[in-house]
Amino acid sequence: MTREQLFEQILKKKSYLCVGLDTDPKKLPQHLLDTEDPVFEFNRQIIEATADLCVAYKPNIAFYEAQGPQGWVSLEKTLQVIPENIFTIADAKRGDIGNTSELYARAFFETMQFDSVTVAPYMGADSVKPFLVQEGKWVILLALTSNAGSQDFQMLRLEDGNEEYLFEQVLRTSATWATADQMMYVIGATQAEYVQRVRKLVPNHFLLVPGVGAQGGSLEDISRLGMNQQCGLLVNSARGIIYASSGRDFAAKAREAALAVQREMEVCLEQYVRHV
Numbered sequence: 001m002t003r004e005q006l007f008e009q010i011l012k013k014k015s016y017l018c019v020g021l022d023t024d025p026k027k028l029p030q031h032l033l034d035t036e037d038p039v040f041e042f043n044r045q046i047i048e049a050t051a052d053l054c055v056a057y058k059p060n061i062a063f064y065e066a067q068g069p070q071g072w073v074s075l076e077k078t079l080q081v082i083p084e085n086i087f088t089i090a091d092a093k094r095g096d097i098g099n100t101s102e103l104y105a106r107a108f109f110e111t112m113q114f115d116s117v118t119v120a121p122y123m124g125a126d127s128v129k130p131f132l133v134q135e136g137k138w139v140i141l142l143a144l145t146s147n148a149g150s151q152d153f154q155m156l157r158l159e160d161g162n163e164e165y166l167f168e169q170v171l172r173t174s175a176t177w178a179t180a181d182q183m184m185y186v187i188g189a190t191q192a193e194y195v196q197r198v199r200k201l202v203p204n205h206f207l208l209v210p211g212v213g214a215q216g217g218s219l220e221d222i223s224r225l226g227m228n229q230q231c232g233l234l235v236n237s238a239r240g241i242i243y244a245s246s247g248r249d250f251a252a253k254a255r256e257a258a259l260a261v262q263r264e265m266e267v268c269l270e271q272y273v274r275h276v
């Protein structure tokens with residue numbers, strides 16, 4: 001999917017919601033446990049209930065890997081039921097020496113047909129570039145994450161005369177590896193106060209923003225400070241949507257939660273994106 005196609009979907013749905021499919025077998029509604037593949041059945045119903053309200057789905061790969069071979073089967077089946085025009089993100093946080101990264105890229109872009117994969121920047125250019133060779137596929141690079149530990153390295157000040165934060169150096173350097181048509185960045189919703197610094201370095205890139213909902217980040221703040229004229233944001237919520245209810249009504253309640261976010265997004269789009 002291209003940046004323009006993604007923006008078209010955002011305008012059409014008046015939404016930049018990414019639903020996180022962080023499906024924990026321990027949290028599944030009781031009545032699904034008798035089905036052949038409860039994780040898939042849960043995802044299928046969540047997707048059916050939310051597909052018109054979101055523009056992306058982001059399964060966090062940990063939830064599937066932890067289940068062994070059956071987890072990979074559930075993930076593959078889930079990918080098959082995501083409608084074509086919805087952007088898919090493998091939140092896998094990969095990256096290794098070049099030849100290993102090539103195989104990670106093959107795993108997520110060929111064996112499984114994801115549109116994008118999250119990648120850690122710590123090993124540098126040769127660990128990221130193998131994910132950039134396939135047209136239409138995206139790298140989403142970790143830049144300023146939503147967790148408290150982001151302070152440990154990402155917020156270190158560099159003694160380079162500019163006193164930049166390390167995350168700013170990551171943005172500056174990695175922006176030379178790929179254009180805004182192939183690279184996005186993870187910026188936590190809990191980091192809204194730094195988003196203007198991010199936008200100075202990468203004004204046109206899409207930002208994948210986790211951390212609203214369960215982690216307490218503000219959708220309004222991140223939208224006001226982080227939007228560009230093509231929206232430029234995919235805001236993820238997982239637990240706040242998929243676990244809105246643990247009962248038989250889980251899909252209907254997930255829809256209600258997604259709808260509430262989409263309505264807030266519609267207002268933000270009208271306010272902050274000029275040609276909406």
Ligand SMILES: O=c1ccn([C@@H]2O[C@H](COP(=O)(O)O)[C@@H](O)[C@H]2O)c(=O)[nH]1
Nearest residue numbers: 060145146147188210214215237238239
């Ligand atoms: O900085 C980051 C990077 C990734 N995540 C992932 O996003 C979701 C958030 O889930 P919620 O339930 O909406 O909190 C999850 O998969 C994280 O691993 C992040 O939270 N922060």
